[in-house]
Amino acid sequence: MSTATTTKDVDDLVLEAPKAEDLAALLVRKQRPPRPSALSASLTFGWRAMLKIKHVPEQLFDVTAFPIMMVLMYTYLFGGALAGSVSAYIQFLLPGILTMSVVMITMYTGVAVNTDITKGVFDRFRTLPIWRPSPMVGYLLGDVVRYVLASAVMLAVGMIIGYRPHGGPLGVVLGVALLMVFSFAFSWVWTMFGLLLRTEKSVMGVSMMVIFPLTFLSNVFVDPKTMPGWLQAFVNNSPVTHVATAVRELMAGNWPAADIAWSLGWAALLVLVFGSVTMRLYNRK
Template sequence: MSTATTTESKELAPVSAESLAALLISKERPPRPSALSASLTFGWRAILKIKHVPEQLFDVTAFPIMMVLMYTYLFGGALAGSPKEYIQFLLPGILVMSVVMITMYTGVSVNTDIEKGVFDRFRSLPIWRPSTMVGYLLGDALRYAIASVVMLTVGMILGYRPDGGFVGVVLGVALLIVFSFAFSWIWTMFGLMLRTEKSVMGVSMMVIFPLTFLSNVFVDPSTMPGWLQAFVNNSPVTHLASAVRELMAGEWPAAEIAWSLGWSALFVLIFGPITMRLYNRK
C-alpha cells in the first residue's frame, strides 16, 4: 500500500523551473522561414483545399465554357456576320473577363477562414505576415491558369486561331495572371472588411460587372457614345483586354502592356497595405 502511494507521488512530482528551462534551451530553435518559403507553403495549402473540395474548380471549368459558347453564338452573327469571325475578336476579351470575374472568390476564401478562426492561429506563427495573403493569391493563380487553358481549348475547337502562336498566347495569359494577382488584393480587403461571404460576393459583383461589361471585351468602343468612351478607353479591363488580344495576334502593344502593368502595381500599392492593416487589426 505504501509502495503504491510512493510510486504515485513520484509520478506526480512537479517539474522545477530550472529543469524545464534547461530542457527548452538545450536545442537550437529552428530557423524562421523566409518570406518566399512561407508564401509558397500557404499557396500549397490553397491548392490542397482544391484537391479535397474539387467542386471549387467549377467556376474555372464549366463557367468559362458556358461564357465562350453563350457569347459566341449569341452575338457572333449580329456583330461579325458569323460566330467563327466574331470569336477571333471575342475570345481574348472573354478570357480576360472570365478570369477577372473569378478573382472575387479570393475574398470569399479569406472571409471563410476568418469565420472558422483559422487566422487566429496564423497570426500567432513566427512568419512573414503578408505570406498568408500572398499564399491565397498564389493558389488562385493556378485557378486562373486552368480557366485560361479551358477557354483557349474551347475557342480553338470553335475556330479561334491566334496569329501570335504559342509564344503570343503564353505572353497574353502571363500578363492576365499578373494583373489578376494584383486585382485580387481588392477582394482580400473586402474579405477582411465585410462580415459574411454573401456580403463579399454582393459587393464584388457590384464592382466587377460594370468594370468588365463597360470595356472593349465585346465590341469596339468607337461605336459607343462619347461620354461612355471616355470611361471605357481608360478602364483597366480595356487596357488589359487590348494587350492580351494584340499579344495573341502576334503584335507587341507596348502602351497597353505598360498600362496593364501600371494598373497592377497601383492595385498592389494601394490595396496591399490596406489589406495588411485590416489583417493585423482583425
C-alpha cells in the first residue's frame, strides 16, 4: 500500500514537471536585470578590495607601521645634521616623506593584481557583463582608501613631533587630495607590471628597482640646489619632485600653480600611457 502510494506520487511529480520548452519560454519572457554602470561596477570591486583588508588586517601594516617608521627614522636621523634641529627639519620633511611613502605604497597594487591572476580570479571577472576596466579601477579606488589612511597616520605623527601646517586644514586637505590624484594615476604603472610579469616576486623586484631611484632622487629630503648640476636636471624634472613641492607649498599656505599643473599633467600622462597598456594586456592575457 505504502509502496504503491509512493510510486503514484512519483509518477504524478514526473507528469507535472515542466517541459524544457516551457522553461525556455519563461526565461525568454522574464526581464533581465539592468547592466551595472561603470561607476557601480568599479565601486563594487573597490569594496571587494576593502573586504580583503577586513579578512587579512595584516595588509594595513604598510599604511600604519611603515609610515610611522619612515617619519620618525628620517626626522631624527637627518634633522640635526641638515637643519640643526628636529623641529626645523620636520617642517620641510613631512610633506616630502608623505609623498614618498604614499608613492612607495602604490606598488602593492601590482602585487595584488598578479596574485588574483595567478589564482584565476580574473578569468571569472572577464566573463561578467560589466565595464571591462572596472576590476582594475576598483583595485585602485580601494587602494586610495589605504593611501588616505597612511596620510592621516603620518600627519598625526608629524603633528605630535612638531609639524605645523601654516595652510591650515584647507591646505592639508588640498595637499592630500593632489597626492591622492597622483597616486591613483601612478598605480597604473604597477597594474601593468602585475599583468606583464609572471610572479608576485618579480613584480615586487621590478617595482623596487623603479621606485627607489625615483623617490630618493627628488627634493623629499634636501633642496636640489645642494646637488651637482647634472643631478639637479633630473631631480627638478622628476614627477615626485613636482608633487612633493606642490604638497609642501599647499600645506604651507601657498599656491604653487606651476607645480600643481606639472603634477596633474604627470597624472594624466601616466593614466593615458600605462592605463592604455594595462587594459590592452588585460584584454589579451
